[in-house]
Amino acid sequence: MSRKPLAIGTLSHLIGYHLRRASGAFALDFSDAMSGTGMRQVLLGILAIVEANPGVNQGTVGIALGIKRANMVALINELVDAGLLARVTAPDDRRAFSLTLTDMGHERLKDCTVRIEAHEARMLADLSADERQTFLELLARIEARKA
Template identity: 65%
Template structure:
C-alpha cells in the first residue's frame, strides 16, 4: 500500500499532470538514447520531414512540425553546417530555399531512428500493440484538438 507521503492528492486525476510526468520520463530516456550523436528531437524531425519530401522549403517544414519561422532558420543552419542538409534557392520561388538530405544526413537519420525505436521499445515494453495503438490515437486526438483551437 502506498503511504500518504507518496500520494499526489488532487493531481492524481489530472491528465496534464500525468502527461508531464510521462513526457519527463520519455525525454530523459530519449536524451540517453541519443547521447553522443549531437541530435535532438527537433533535428530528427526536420531531417525526417525533408527526407520524406525532398525539395520542400523551410517554411513548409516549420508548418508540418509547428516550429516558428524564426526558429527554423537556426535549425536549418545547424543541419546545413553539419552537412546533413543542403539548401538551394527554390527555382519556383527565389525567396525560398529548397532543402534536401545529404548522404550523411540519411545515415544520421537512419541511426537516429534506430535509437528512437529502441528507446520507444524500452519505454513501452509493458504495452500490447493494441494499447500502443490506442495511446497513439489518443495523443493524436489531443494534437488535432490543439490544432483546431490555434
C-alpha cells in the same frame, strides 16, 4: 527503510499532470538514446520531414513542426553546417529554400531511428501492440485540438 508513497491528491486524476510526467520520462530516456549523436528531437523532426518530402521548402517544414520562422532559420543553418541537409534556392520561388538530406543526413537519421525505436521499445514495454496503437490514436486526437 521503505516509505509509503506520498499521496498526490487531486493530481492523481489529472491527465495533463501524468502527460507531463510521462513526457519528462520519455525526454530523459530519449536524451540517453541520442547520446553522442549531437541530435535533438527538433533536429530529428526536421530531418524526418525533409526525408519524407525531398525538396520541401523550409517554411513548410517549420509549419508542420510548429517551429517559429526565426527559430527555423537557425535550426536549418545548424543542420546545413553539420553536413546533414542541403539547402538550395527553390526553383519555383526564388525567395524560398528547398531542402534535401545529404548522404550523411540519411545515415544520421537511419542511425537515430534505430536508437529511437529501441528507446520507444523500452519505454512502452508494458503496452501491447493494440494499446500502443490506441495510445497513438488518442494522442493524435489531442494534438488535433490545437489545429
